[in-house]
Amino acid sequence: MQASLSATDIACRRGDRLLLRGLSLDLGPGDVLQVSGANGTGKSSLLRILAGLLTPYAGEVHREGAIGLLDEKPALDEHLPLGKALDFWSAIDGRTNPHRPADMADLMDVPVRFLSTGQRKRAALARLDSQRPKIWLLDEPLNGLDRDAIVNVGAMVDVHRRAKGICVLASHQPFPLDDIQVLDLAEYAP
Amino acid sequence: MSSTFATLLTRDLRNLLTGAHGAGAALPLLFFLSIAMLYPFAVGPNPTVLAKTGGGVVWIAALLAAILPLDGLISRDLETGFFDQFKLRGMSEEWVMSARLLAHWLSFGPLLILACFPAAALLALEQETVRLLVLGLLAGTPGLAAVGIIIAALTASLRSGAALAGLLLIPLALPILIFGAGALGRNDPATLGFVGAISLLLVAIAPFAAGASIRAAREG
Numbered sequence A: 001m002q003a004s005l006s007a008t009d010i011a012c013r014r015g016d017r018l019l020l021r022g023l024s025l026d027l028g029p030g031d032v033l034q035v036s037g038a039n040g041t042g043k044s045s046l047l048r049i050l051a052g053l054l055t056p057y058a059g060e061v062h063r064e065g066a067i068g069l070l071d072e073k074p075a076l077d078e079h080l081p082l083g084k085a086l087d088f089w090s091a092i093d094g095r096t097n098p099h100r101p102a103d104m105a106d107l108m109d110v111p112v113r114f115l116s117t118g119q120r121k122r123a124a125l126a127r128l129d130s131q132r133p134k135i136w137l138l139d140e141p142l143n144g145l146d147r148d149a150i151v152n153v154g155a156m157v158d159v160h161r162r163a164k165g166i167c168v169l170a171s172h173q174p175f176p177l178d179d180i181q182v183l184d185l186a187e188y189a190p
Numbered sequence B: 001m002s003s004t005f006a007t008l009l010t011r012d013l014r015n016l017l018t019g020a021h022g023a024g025a026a027l028p029l030l031f032f033l034s035i036a037m038l039y040p041f042a043v044g045p046n047p048t049v050l051a052k053t054g055g056g057v058v059w060i061a062a063l064l065a066a067i068l069p070l071d072g073l074i075s076r077d078l079e080t081g082f083f084d085q086f087k088l089r090g091m092s093e094e095w096v097m098s099a100r101l102l103a104h105w106l107s108f109g110p111l112l113i114l115a116c117f118p119a120a121a122l123l124a125l126e127q128e129t130v131r132l133l134v135l136g137l138l139a140g141t142p143g144l145a146a147v148g149i150i151i152a153a154l155t156a157s158l159r160s161g162a163a164l165a166g167l168l169l170i171p172l173a174l175p176i177l178i179f180g181a182g183a184l185g186r187n188d189p190a191t192l193g194f195v196g197a198i199s200l201l202l203v204a205i206a207p208f209a210a211g212a213s214i215r216a217a218r219e220g
Helices: A043-051 A082-093 A102-107 A117-131 A147-162 B002-018 B026-043 B047-065 B075-079 B082-088 B093-122 B127-154 B161-186 B189-219
Strands: A004-014 A017-027 A032-036 A058-064 A067-070 A135-139 A166-170 A181-184
Touching: A004 A043, A004 A166, A017 A043, A017 A058, A032 A043, A043 A058, A043 A067, A043 A135, A043 A166, A067 A117, A067 B082, A082 A117, A082 B002, A102 A117, A117 A147, A135 A147, A147 A166, B002 B093, B026 B047, B026 B093, B047 B093, B047 B127, B047 B161, B075 B082, B082 B093, B082 B189, B093 B127, B093 B189, B127 B161, B127 B189, B161 B189
Parallel strands: A032 A166, A032 A181, A067 A135, A135 A166
Antiparallel strands: A004 A017, A004 A058
């Protein structure tokens, strides 16, 4: 089945504040969408709505394909060595021989709590990569990453799009990939 | 599906036993034993008094010891995004909470029941009292674990959730204590049937109540 992600007339309310309204999107295989906007305009909330973790104030979301979410919470056990923490998700996802990025081989024995912000982000990306969902939702995927790692994320998303995946990413930085759609949340502010 | 449950249970049990998620298994156990140890110092070494009141003290110690693992039981995974990732993989909150409930009970229930024997020796309890205590705790600790899971999930997103959890557990665990300790006073094993019934009810409700709390916390 082909992956698809569509949203119709989404409105999002946090507390008593309306963050955005009237937002619609329709994504198919190979589409990459960058959601941009100032802090507090609802980028993360939109991604959580698309993921089904947050109920939209109005509107509907329709998804075909498994969802993978990368946000500021890495969902890795702090006290475990990184390799063991990632193995838990491989077991949940039923991946017997998961691919691990070569540049993280020497981090696999380091407990997650000792990893830096950027290393955590890369670890969470490795978790997402071995989950192999059709739809990627990346919330600030470039935060804390060095220049090489930023290029790597661009390459990962490119591979994912060539494999007919969908990617929605929220970032205020320019994303290192050509030919991506941009959605500016300022247009949907109430 | 069953292998997923086993994977969840293994992780939960490891985290709860080692104390990666809060107090660990040793702290409730030591707390329980220290109450049994301190009690004779407080009321005096008279064996008649100890044998008459000791069983009730063991029940109070067990109830209070069940509060200790609540800190971090649910909140840690809520903060680190585990529940979001489970949800995205199509695993229901109820399913995840069932594994957590079983792991939570395994991490303190059997240990408390075993610790009854040294506690009984410290309090000079009679053999019949020990038998009723062990049976009572066997019936009652799953209920304490269930109340604990519900409260930990309800308070997971609050800043001072752990302190509140302790206060909330006491009234909710009161029926278990009344019937569990009541069986000792009346020397009547049939009363333990009520403890078992309350426990079963709580265990049946807990995954749904805790699951709903996680969903509510996500929307908040």
